[in-house]
Amino acid sequence: MKKLLILGLCVLASTSVFADEELFITLDADGDSLISISEAAVDADVSAQFSELDANKDGYLSAEEFANY
Template identity: 45%
Template sequence: MRNRKPLLLLALLMTTGAAGLAVAADTPTAGDKPARVKLDTNGDGFIDRSEAAKAPRLAEKFDTLDANKDGKLSREEMPRWHGKRHGRGPGMHDRMAKLDVNKDGRISREEAKADPRLAERFDKMDLNKDGYLDKADRELGMKQHRDAWFAAADTNKDGQLSKAEFDAAKSPFGGPRGGKPPVH
């Protein structure tokens, strides 16, 4: 089975609005756990004030981010990643925004010609075949990926995932669910 990570990540990062798609604190680095897991030292799935203190920028915005004022940050309350690649140059969001010359929130075939690699893959990425790369393509790609993941995880093909099937399934990013090694 071929590796779908680059295409999935490209689809996830291709944005049409101001909001980024990936959660900064959940963005894994090569061979590393997601940053949120590093901050969540007690493993409860939340970042409390003492855990946030390890990340000064997060700690300084803690009260603003804590929307429900429960003293901890959930995944939904964590700041969004806006295409910045942690100081390593412009991210996908920035590159796509520059390609969108007419600022209509989508990349036409003509606009894509400014990036030869994108132009080369344009037809493959234009999933709904409307001649544009946009939110609809991104959402269709994510749906196709979820459907494929579910079909692979549903080993008995009953249209439902048992806990055992879910636990045995690999995450969409290739590793086992929950970061735990599979039980053999």
């Protein structure tokens, strides 16, 4: 039973990672592997958190920075 529970939690965690990756790809409209503030504006939640997520304050979210979303 414990193994089944652990397996279920792993599946849920991996599903969340894939969803975040899919959102990153969707928001990265120009395909440069970065999300600009204008690209982030498509998603109200990402847009609202943009300045917090942009750790190096370069005006773009890298995949690494977006992973903190």
